[in-house]
Amino acid sequence: xxxxxxxxRDFHKIAEPGxxxxxxxxxxxxxxxxxxxxxxxxxxxxxxxxxxxDPEFFSAYVASLKFEDxxxxxxxxxxxxxxxxxxxxxxxxxxxxxxxxxxxxxxVSESKDPNHRPNKEGFTSTNDFASHCCGHDGHIxxxxxxxxEILARADQLSGKFIVIFQPAEEGVRxxxxxxxxxxxxxxxxxxxxxxxxxxxxxxxxxxxxxxxAYQSYDIDLFGRASHAxxxxxxxxxxxxxxxxxxxxxxxxxxxxxxxxLNVGVLKGGSGRNVLPSQASLQVEIRADDNTAIADLxxxxxxxxxxxxxxxxxxYQLLGQGYAQGYTTKNPDFVDxxxxxxxxxxxxxxxxxxxxxxxxxxxxxxxxxxNGGKALHFIFGSELKGSHHQEDFDFDxxxxxxxVEVYMAMIEKFNGIKNQ
Numbered sequence: 001x002x003x004x005x006x007x008x009r010d011f012h013k014i015a016e017p018g019x020x021x022x023x024x025x026x027x028x029x030x031x032x033x034x035x036x037x038x039x040x041x042x043x044x045x046x047x048x049x050x051x052x053x054d055p056e057f058f059s060a061y062v063a064s065l066k067f068e069d070x071x072x073x074x075x076x077x078x079x080x081x082x083x084x085x086x087x088x089x090x091x092x093x094x095x096x097x098x099x100x101x102x103x104x105x106x107x108v109s110e111s112k113d114p115n116h117r118p119n120k121e122g123f124t125s126t127n128d129f130a131s132h133c134c135g136h137d138g139h140i141x142x143x144x145x146x147x148x149e150i151l152a153r154a155d156q157l158s159g160k161f162i163v164i165f166q167p168a169e170e171g172v173r174x175x176x177x178x179x180x181x182x183x184x185x186x187x188x189x190x191x192x193x194x195x196x197x198x199x200x201x202x203x204x205x206x207x208x209x210x211x212x213a214y215q216s217y218d219i220d221l222f223g224r225a226s227h228a229x230x231x232x233x234x235x236x237x238x239x240x241x242x243x244x245x246x247x248x249x250x251x252x253x254x255x256x257x258x259x260x261l262n263v264g265v266l267k268g269g270s271g272r273n274v275l276p277s278q279a280s281l282q283v284e285i286r287a288d289d290n291t292a293i294a295d296l297x298x299x300x301x302x303x304x305x306x307x308x309x310x311x312x313x314x315y316q317l318l319g320q321g322y323a324q325g326y327t328t329k330n331p332d333f334v335d336x337x338x339x340x341x342x343x344x345x346x347x348x349x350x351x352x353x354x355x356x357x358x359x360x361x362x363x364x365x366x367x368x369x370n371g372g373k374a375l376h377f378i379f380g381s382e383l384k385g386s387h388h389q390e391d392f393d394f395d396x397x398x399x400x401x402x403v404e405v406y407m408a409m410i411e412k413f414n415g416i417k418n419q
Contacts, residue, residue, distance in 0.1 A: 094159025199380030
């Protein structure tokens, strides 16, 4: 396998958005199979997939791809069932340890600035509609290198290792699709992480807290078109309903101070002299905990239904993203892990606040609800450009540090003494 920086750069060049990570998934599967991992992929690892790409755009993208030297069936991957799960069983009794790496890019065109390091050093995204401007290319490299290290230490380790390469984190869509897999029900230890997030290189955030619960919706309202001058009484304006709904929805977050709601897109109509028969909204809600967001979601749905009825409209409401809130149920485990890593000489920031939404929260909660232990890390990395900006880049030395920390925790879970 290549060195970790080269791995990161290989995946950076093939940046693909959520549910389009076709090349990315195939490349990951090749690496895992070469290492000797058992690999699960395709429809078998997915349930409800939210926020799918435009079908025509996706089909055209898949048709543009060429593949060579593939000795496994990729038919379902080419249908958008992306991501995979690698499993290695040592054959010896021991804990089941899981890692998660998200694999998708953003629909942001990468900077054309000649001083942008991917441009200077020849690893710019080859897809002009997408770029790895959040660090998920680094997360893939960390996951694969950790798999390689697990194999290198296999004779000293016990139990089973599960590595989840999750699609569609952006828009928080992919974890929901994978959360009900039976293979994830018996995890003893779970590790997740994110690069950067405002921490300096060499600093490790441990026991990340305050993940915000998140849901997003597309709402379409349908009325009846009519001439605005001659026969306004014969029409039913979808835009009037959408305007009223926008104002009403924003009032909902007043009920609880821990919730946030935003109508980010409002559009509709076909001409200034036509009562519009169609309007659409794109809405997101967030909350500090899962109870609050469930209440807000219920109120949102009731308001959509009520507003549509008041304006004599019909409607369609589709979920587009979902993540849970998360704060650990096992603070003592966080503390003991911090003491362990400090004794090994790592520089730590205990319990950093995430203050955003990330669907790794679904796995973190599931593992703890089943009686396992979960940890989330932030691996500090000096950034060029902020997350989700076209000139984003990170300090690649953070990649090897992340693998070291993962392996240190695996040694701890396996009862291997500090060396």
